[in-house]
Amino acid sequence: MYLYVGLVHYPVYNKNNERIASAISTVDLHDIARVAKTYDVRKFFVITPLVDQQVLAERIRRHWTNGFGAGYNSDRKDAFELVAIVPSLEQAILTTTEIEGKVPLLIATDASIQNDRSISYERAREIIQDSRVIILLFGTAWGLDKCIIDRADYVLDPISGKSNYNHLSVRAAAAIVLDRLACGECVR
Amino acid sequence: MYLYVGLVHYPVYNKNNERIASAISTVDLHDIARVAKTYDVRKFFVITPLVDQQVLAERIRRHWTNGFGAGYNSDRKDAFELVAIVPSLEQAILTTTEIEGKVPLLIATDASIQNDRSISYERAREIIQDSRVIILLFGTAWGLDKCIIDRADYVLDPISGKSNYNHLSVRAAAAIVLDRLACGECVR
Numbered sequence: 001m002y003l004y005v006g007l008v009h010y011p012v013y014n015k016n017n018e019r020i021a022s023a024i025s026t027v028d029l030h031d032i033a034r035v036a037k038t039y040d041v042r043k044f045f046v047i048t049p050l051v052d053q054q055v056l057a058e059r060i061r062r063h064w065t066n067g068f069g070a071g072y073n074s075d076r077k078d079a080f081e082l083v084a085i086v087p088s089l090e091q092a093i094l095t096t097t098e099i100e101g102k103v104p105l106l107i108a109t110d111a112s113i114q115n116d117r118s119i120s121y122e123r124a125r126e127i128i129q130d131s132r133v134i135i136l137l138f139g140t141a142w143g144l145d146k147c148i149i150d151r152a153d154y155v156l157d158p159i160s161g162k163s164n165y166n167h168l169s170v171r172a173a174a175a176i177v178l179d180r181l182a183c184g185e186c187v188r
Numbered sequence: 189m190y191l192y193v194g195l196v197h198y199p200v201y202n203k204n205n206e207r208i209a210s211a212i213s214t215v216d217l218h219d220i221a222r223v224a225k226t227y228d229v230r231k232f233f234v235i236t237p238l239v240d241q242q243v244l245a246e247r248i249r250r251h252w253t254n255g256f257g258a259g260y261n262s263d264r265k266d267a268f269e270l271v272a273i274v275p276s277l278e279q280a281i282l283t284t285t286e287i288e289g290k291v292p293l294l295i296a297t298d299a300s301i302q303n304d305r306s307i308s309y310e311r312a313r314e315i316i317q318d319s320r321v322i323i324l325l326f327g328t329a330w331g332l333d334k335c336i337i338d339r340a341d342y343v344l345d346p347i348s349g350k351s352n353y354n355h356l357s358v359r360a361a362a363a364i365v366l367d368r369l370a371c372g373e374c375v376r
Contacts, residue, residue: 001350015261027215031357038349038356075355161226162189162371167263168226169219172363175356179364183350 002133009048011145022141031171033079039182045092108152190321197236199333210329219359221267227370233280296340
């Protein structure tokens with residue numbers, strides 16, 4: 001399994017459907033890094049073009065990998081060692097290509113969009129288990145900009161719960177999606 | 189399905205295995221309320237005996253159900269309407285019994301404990317689908333105190349990911365457990 005996760009802070013939508021760069025949320029980094037570690041993700045890209053936000057994210061990462069946090073909580077260190085802060089999706093693709101020696105497929109997640117590139121969880125598991133290199137993309141704020149969706153090779157079906165309510169936090173969505181995709185053989 | 193969720197802030201363990209009351213984390217309330225709404229949970233009990241923490245949690249709840257937040261984001265209102273702040277597990281059991289007309293079973297979650305009351309996800313789904321009234325208990329901080337585990341009718345198996353790492357946030361754990369348990373018939 002060569003699974004990477006990308007948390008996109010630009011371009012994403014705000015509440016008014018405008019294209020924005022969202023702020024880093026430290027709890028996103030903590031929660032998604034720990035989920036990534038649980039499901040054997042190879043790297044967790046935090047994608048933001050804003051330099052001050054890169055500096056903030058890097059400061060958090062270093063606190064837990066090399067700073068006081070590393071000694072205080074080694075489990076958190078293990079999780080944060082997966083975090084890589086990059087300015088763009090392009091850089092995430094380049095880094096992954098350098099590591100794996102092949103260009104990754106992009107699977108975007110979205111709470112509502114279904115199009116001709118939509119795939120089920122079952123199909124996504126097959127692709128992942130087929131030893132393909134994948135970056136699984138999650139959007140912050142009100143979700144991934146259409147240009148990212150258009151660029152993705154596949155768009156994962158929305159999480160369907162028991163109700164019609166589909167307003168999970170990106171942290172919860174990442175946890176559920178990784179449990180569904182990365183752990184086909186896990187006892188559920 | 190008569191599924192309730194309880195987020196326990198006392199008694200839980202701290203890092204040094206001492207019994208404590210943990211602080212309310214607003215992101216726990218947001219994330220778990222939204223997960224609860226997604227999976228048709230009937231009520232989300234926030235359990236804390238600390239009066240100042242009850243006041244804080246209640247203030248957050250009212251902001252989203254009746255205050256500015258209710259108009260600003262009605263999806264959040266729908267989620268927060270499930271939140272009930274109670275001083276103890278006993279009160280959560282009483283409230284559930286009043287609503288449902290029968291005493292709930294308690295299923296505790298824990299990242300490591302396995303004992304003679306441990307059950308698989310498959311068995312837990314059967315119990316839930318058997319129209320039993322259930323409160324699913326999650327611990328904050330370093331997890332549920334032994335006295336809660338001892339009191340539970342069942343203890344759910346730990347989440348097994350792809351690695352041996354089992355240090356998820358309670359928010360991520362609640363998302364994964366509810367996806368596994370409450371949505372047996374969902375397309376995954």
